[in-house]
Amino acid sequence: MSPRLPTYFVSHGGGPWPWMKDQFGAAYAELEASLVDIKRQVGVRPKAVLVVTSHWEADRFLVSSGTSPGMIYDYGGFPPHTYAIRYPAPGEPRLAARVAQLLEGAGLAAGLDAERGFDHGTFSMLAPVYPEADMPVVQLSIRRDYDPATHLAAGRALAPLRDEGILIIGSGLSFHNLRQFGQAGALSSRAFDGWLQHVLLALPPVEREQALLRWDAAPAARQAHPREDHLVPLWVALGAAEQERAACVYHEEAFFGALTVSSFRFGQVAS
Numbered sequence: 004m005s006p007r008l009p010t011y012f013v014s015h016g017g018g019p020w021p022w023m024k025d026q027f028g029a030a031y032a033e034l035e036a037s038l039v040d041i042k043r044q045v046g047v048r049p050k051a052v053l054v055v056t057s058h059w060e061a062d063r064f065l066v067s068s069g070t071s072p073g074m075i076y077d078y079g080g081f082p083p084h085t086y087a088i089r090y091p092a093p094g095e096p097r098l099a100a101r102v103a104q105l106l107e108g109a110g111l112a113a114g115l116d117a118e119r120g121f122d123h124g125t126f127s128m129l130a131p132v133y134p135e136a137d138m139p140v141v142q143l144s145i146r147r148d149y150d151p152a153t154h155l156a157a158g159r160a161l162a163p164l165r166d167e168g169i170l171i172i173g174s175g176l177s178f179h180n181l182r183q184f185g186q187a188g189a190l191s192s193r194a195f196d197g198w199l200q201h202v203l204l205a206l207p208p209v210e211r212e213q214a215l216l217r218w219d220a221a222p223a224a225r226q227a228h229p230r231e232d233h234l235v236p237l238w239v240a241l242g243a244a245e246q247e248r249a250a251c252v253y254h255e256e257a258f259f260g261a262l263t264v265s266s267f268r269f270g271q272v273a274s
Contacts, residue, residue, distance in 0.1 A: 005168035008045060009270035010158075010244045012173040012237040013038065014253065015057075015128040017184075018078040019085040022130075026082070030259075037253035037266060038131040041172075044252070044272040050168035051095045051139035052129065053102060053161070055236040057175040058122040059144040063112035064157060065119070067142040068099035073120035090126035095139035098169065102143060102161065109160035111153070124174040145235040151216045154235055158242020165270070171243050173236025177265045178227045178258075189261040191226035196254075196263040198222050203241075203249040203267055212245060237267070244269035 020031050058077050059065070072094050076086050099115055106113035125142055146153060164171060177199060178192040198221040202214045215238060218224060218231070228234050241249075253266035 010171040010240040012240040013266040049170040055173040056124040058124040060147040065144040066099040067119040068115040075122040092136040154238035155242035158239040173240035175233035175236040179233035191223035192263040194223040195227035
């Protein structure tokens, strides 16, 4: 029997950063180290990774089901070589079908998309974790209504996967206001991150969930997330481990020079 795997919400950084170290220098060093450490924390080789990506929105939950997903370069203004990146991880159609089955079984409409490729919320985040690109990967969309209760319910429905050797990672960003990247977002990112740390790490499960259902009442909530697409994967990751403790696995107060950003793990690890 597979050990129960933790779930993660990770701040995935900007664009194709792992392929731009010459341009960025050490700007992503802390984030990269935290992503690399996920493999150590998990302790075993998962059977596959399910990525809940903030870069895929649909009216219902969709699951990538192709055997050899292509690439989606969903960014602009980057060097030419970043539009030729390949992250050739295999898909896993049987897992995709299982994900859709679990969601449908919980009363949540779901479907399969055999054509969906890897977006940068998936391939940029996974490159440091599994650089060999040999880990099967399935992507799950978020619903474009961004409803917290629905996405928490999706996480609950997917919780059995943790006992089946599937690593669930929600890929977003704890601060995502592109107009305030840099010094302009320093105060709002710090205020929102402080609230998020308190809610996830200090509150008991029931209160934690209630606070997240009312996330937009948090300090600087709409300054941190004018659109909450990059926060939504957090709810799925938490829903899949809603009674378990959280840990902050990445925290930086100078991201892009001034921003406070974090990543979190839910559930226990082997070491």
